[in-house]
Amino acid sequence: MKKILFASTLALSLSACTMMGLPATYTLGKQPAGGALNSSGTVTVTPGNMVMTTARVAGLAPNTYYVAHYHLQGTASADPCTSAGPPIMSSKMVGMTDSAGMLTLSGSVPMSDVMVATYYNIHTATGADGTPADAGVSCTAVRMR
Numbered sequence: 001m002k003k004i005l006f007a008s009t010l011a012l013s014l015s016a017c018t019m020m021g022l023p024a025t026y027t028l029g030k031q032p033a034g035g036a037l038n039s040s041g042t043v044t045v046t047p048g049n050m051v052m053t054t055a056r057v058a059g060l061a062p063n064t065y066y067v068a069h070y071h072l073q074g075t076a077s078a079d080p081c082t083s084a085g086p087p088i089m090s091s092k093m094v095g096m097t098d099s100a101g102m103l104t105l106s107g108s109v110p111m112s113d114v115m116v117a118t119y120y121n122i123h124t125a126t127g128a129d130g131t132p133a134d135a136g137v138s139c140t141a142v143r144m145r
Contacts, residue, residue, distance in 0.1 A: 022046075026120065026140040028057055029081075039138040041103075043120050047144060051114055053093070055105040057122060057138055062101045067130035068093045070109070070117035070142065080119035081139035087121070087132075088114055094130035115144050 023046040030039055041057030055068055069092045074085030090113045093105040103122070121139045123132035 024142075026142055028055070028120075028122070028138045028140045030138060039122075041138065043140055043142070045120075045142060045144075047111060049111055050108040051091075051111050051144070052108050053091070053106065053120070055093070055103070055120070055122065057103045058101060060097045060101045060103050060137065061124070062097055062099050065094060065096050065125040065127055065130070066103055066105075066122055066137075067125040067132055068105050068120065068122040070114045071119050071121055072116060073118040080141040081121070081136075083118070084135075085118065088117055090114075091117070092130055094125060094128065096128075111144070117142055117144055 023044050026043045026045065028039065028041040028043060039057050039059040041055060043053060043055045046052040060066060070088045071080070071085040072088065073080060074083030076082060076084040091107070091109040093107040095103055095105045097103045119139055119141050121136040123136050124134050125131060126133045
């Protein structure tokens with residue numbers, strides 16, 4: 001009886017931690033349409049009323065603007081990163097790589113805006129305004145629920 005009670009308490013504690021909004025870390029990989037760049041990095045997502053996102057990516061072109069945002073699932077593929085889903089524009093983050101091709105982005109967005117997002121994609125940008133110049137160079141599937 002005590003073992004069953006302990007297991008139930010542990011499961012309840014773990015689910016409570018998930019509901020409290022513990023950070024989740026996703027691994028960014030090369031976007032299939034991303035050309036020759038071999039980028040890699042992580043996206044850390046901290047859920048709550050506002051979803052806090054931090055992305056750190058290496059292997060990008062130096063001194064270049066990039067834009068990232070969450071996307072909804074598209075219909076081109078069951079794989080989120082190749083599904084060509086529409087971006088969630090309220091989650092847009094723009095930054096410039098350093099001379100070694102390292103990019104750090106951070107931002108926050110209301111949970112209600114990204115609750116059904118299925119992937120986080122980083123694109124080369126045409127400039128500081130963050131207009132995407134390609135289909136993406138680095139991507140990871142995400143799950144907000």
